[in-house]
Amino acid sequence: MDARSIADALIVAERERKAITPFTDTAPGLDATTAYRAQRLLVQHRLDAGERIIGAKLGLTSRAKQEAMGVREPLYGWLTSGMVLPYGEPLPLTEFIP
Numbered sequence: 001m002d003a004r005s006i007a008d009a010l011i012v013a014e015r016e017r018k019a020i021t022p023f024t025d026t027a028p029g030l031d032a033t034t035a036y037r038a039q040r041l042l043v044q045h046r047l048d049a050g051e052r053i054i055g056a057k058l059g060l061t062s063r064a065k066q067e068a069m070g071v072r073e074p075l076y077g078w079l080t081s082g083m084v085l086p087y088g089e090p091l092p093l094t095e096f097i098p
């Protein structure tokens with residue numbers, strides 16, 4: 001599984017508001033390098049659509065969860081303007097993918 005196919009699947013899932021199977025179910029050897037490349041492609045797609053980077057996100061978790069998930073380092077990503085709501089706006093829960 002390559003970064004482009006991952007990014008494309010995520011773009012379609014978001015546009016259609018449809019849940020998808022975790023990529024590691026079909027590609028258990030998916031590595032962080034490929035995942036981060038896919039993330040960069042997804043963020044670039046958002047930037048090309050007129051969004052802008054507004055911040056970073058960092059995922060930290062307990063050692064037990066890291067071991068269970070096979071994660072050895074904090075995970076990071078980028079927030080774009082289309083990923084947040086203005087302060088005080090209600091969160092439209094119907095738009096989430098369960």
